[in-house]
Amino acid sequence: MDYEEIIKRATEKAQDDDVLARQPYFTRTVAWFHYLGLLKHNNILPHRYHPDLADVLKAGVVEPRVLELLPAVLILLPEAVRHEKREIPKDLAAVIDDIHHRRDCKPFRGVPPEKYRHWLNAPIMDIARRRLDFRGAPRRRSVSSGGFGDIIREGRMKLCLTQEEFAKKNNLSLRVVRDLEQGKTTASVASLIAILAVFGRTLRA
Amino acid sequence: MTLATIFEQLDQWVMAENKNATVEGIRLLPKSLFRVVGQAALLEAKVEFNVAATVDVDVLNNAKHEVVAKLSELLLAEGLELDPLSNEIWMPLETQYVEIFKGDWVTSLRAETEFIMVSKALKAPAKNRVLLRNYIATRPPVSFFEMCEKYKVNLDTVIEG
Numbered sequence: 001m002d003y004e005e006i007i008k009r010a011t012e013k014a015q016d017d018d019v020l021a022r023q024p025y026f027t028r029t030v031a032w033f034h035y036l037g038l039l040k041h042n043n044i045l046p047h048r049y050h051p052d053l054a055d056v057l058k059a060g061v062v063e064p065r066v067l068e069l070l071p072a073v074l075i076l077l078p079e080a081v082r083h084e085k086r087e088i089p090k091d092l093a094a095v096i097d098d099i100h101h102r103r104d105c106k107p108f109r110g111v112p113p114e115k116y117r118h119w120l121n122a123p124i125m126d127i128a129r130r131r132l133d134f135r136g137a138p139r140r141r142s143v144s145s146g147g148f149g150d151i152i153r154e155g156r157m158k159l160c161l162t163q164e165e166f167a168k169k170n171n172l173s174l175r176v177v178r179d180l181e182q183g184k185t186t187a188s189v190a191s192l193i194a195i196l197a198v199f200g201r202t203l204r205a
Numbered sequence: 206m207t208l209a210t211i212f213e214q215l216d217q218w219v220m221a222e223n224k225n226a227t228v229e230g231i232r233l234l235p236k237s238l239f240r241v242v243g244q245a246a247l248l249e250a251k252v253e254f255n256v257a258a259t260v261d262v263d264v265l266n267n268a269k270h271e272v273v274a275k276l277s278e279l280l281l282a283e284g285l286e287l288d289p290l291s292n293e294i295w296m297p298l299e300t301q302y303v304e305i306f307k308g309d310w311v312t313s314l315r316a317e318t319e320f321i322m323v324s325k326a327l328k329a330p331a332k333n334r335v336l337l338r339n340y341i342a343t344r345p346p347v348s349f350f351e352m353c354e355k356y357k358v359n360l361d362t363v364i365e366g
Contacts (some may be wrong), residue, residue, distance in 0.1 A: 001360070003350045010341035010364050014254075018334045021255055030257060038285045040258045042248055064332045097291045110331055124260050124286050 020062045024157050025051065029059035029066055036080060036128040038069050043162075047153070053083035057092075060109065068111050071095050080119075122135075132186055148192060149183040153194035155199035156181075170198060208241060208249055208313065209306040210264075211279050216308030218275050223310070237268035238278070239301055239313040242294055242324070245285075246315040249305065254339035261288040265296070271353075297323050299354055319349040326358045337363050 020026060027049075033039035034046035047081065051059075062069035063173045073080050074088070075096060088096070105113035119125065155178060156166045158179075167177040172191065180195070223233045241249060242265060244258030248263050266273060267312055277287040302314035323338050325333040341364070 001350055001354055003347065006350070006364065007341055008343055008362050010338045013220075013364055014335075014338045014342035017338055018255075036258060040244075040248060040260060042252070042256045044257075062335060065257055065259050068259060120263075122261075122286060123281055124284065127284055 007020045012111065014111060022090050023058075025055035026059045027157055030054050032080075033066065035068065036077070037124060038073070038128055038133050040065050050080075050082060053087050056081050057089070062110075064111060067109050068115050069119055071099065072122070072125060075099060075120065076125050077128055077132055080128070086154065098137060118192065148196075149181045151201060152177070152195055153181045155201075158199075170195060207283065207285050208245070208315075210285060212239065212306040212311055212313040214279055215272070215276050216306070216311035217270060218279075219310035220308075222271075234269055234272055234276055234310070237266060237272050237311050238307075239268065239311065240265040241305065241313065241315040242291075242296055243288075246321055247318060248316050250303075250318055252318055252340075254318055254336070256336065260284060261286040263288045263291045265292055294353060295319060295324055295328055295357065296325050297351065299348075314345070319345055319352070323352045323356060323358065324348060326353060326360070326363050327356050330363045331359075331366070334363065334366055 005072065022107060027044055028051040029049075030039060030041050030044045031047035032051050034051045035046060035048055036039055041110065056066060060070065070081075071092065074083075074092070095116070097103075097134055099117070105117060107113060108116055110187045156163070159166070163177045163181070164174055166172075167174045172195070219234050220238070225342070226233050241262065243263035244256060245262040245264075248258055262280060264276070264287060264335060266276075270277070280287050296316060297320050300320040301317045305313040305315050307313075318340070322337060322345065323344045326337055330337065341360070350360075352358075
């Protein structure tokens with residue numbers, strides 16, 4: 001076995017994988033599933049992105065664990081993934097139908113039935129339900145930051161940058177970026193104007 | 206809360222149960238060994254490559270049913286689940302473990318990354334393709350490749366799909 005050759009090939013592929021893992025559809029899905037308590041990720045923080053089904057399905061190609069959770073999510077927490085019934089692909093609809101009618105299930109995009117069926121009875125789904133319901137509660141924000149946090153976070157995600165990368169690129173401290181996204185801090189007007197300009201937005205009274 | 210804290214709570218629970226057992230004259234719960242494997246062990250090891258994990262924790266153990274049930278309860282309180290099929294997970298014979306927590310009644314260890322990755326490469330290469338590529342790109346130790354050869358893991362298939 002030529003170890004160096006294997007490492008070289010894996011590195012090339014890993015670079016492609018890394019590009020996919022930084023796509024907004026992937027980060028949105030993982031951050032949302034993380035927020036619901038269904039998934040953990042060492043480099044993507046939990047967040048309330050509420051992705052649509054197309055995002056989740058694409059993310060599942062990069063991370064099959066997302067597909068493992070998807071049938072149970074659509075059955076037990078249907079509002080967790082934005083979709084209309086007609087948008088559900090045939091193979092996924094067939095899985096859901098088989099589960100509803102207690103029929104033997106087929107593998108779903110490489111995920112064996114015992115893996116995705118496991119989540120139907122998992123107590124963790126109750127926790128996800130509570131977190132999902134909690135979304136309706138109003139969030140406390142500091143008056144000074146208001147909706148800037150969302151604008152900055154969404155803009156940053158579109159640029160596929162981590163908070164650290166975004167801070168470095170715009171000569172800000174990581175703490176300021178984190179706090180602004182969480183609506184915790186009062187940034188200077190100059191900083192806000194500079195950040196908004198990155199996303200082509202302006203500060204208006 | 207970290208896994209170490211959860212196992213510490215479990216140790217304290219066993220200690221309390223055994224104290225009661227002594228008073229009531231019933232059999233003590235024996236010492237238990239828990240070995241965390243799978244994605245949870247990778248997250249615990251704070252590896253540098255991307256790791257996504259469902260919240261079921263794979264733990265090989267020799268514990269009594271009551272102790273496992275208590276662990277399950279403690280994990281659930283932290284939004285984690287004990288995979289009921291944990292003890293069926295295959296790990297290489299040479300697997301080395303690092304201590305997470307050591308108490309009077311409970312010891313918990315986590316498998317070292319290279320051994321977890323051999324297990325994944327052999328048993329679930331498709332599900333872990335991206336993870337394995339990322340890992341191999343970090344230049345794993347030679348022992349990883351040697352184990353792959355020993356257990357007949359086809360790394361070409363793992364990488365290319």
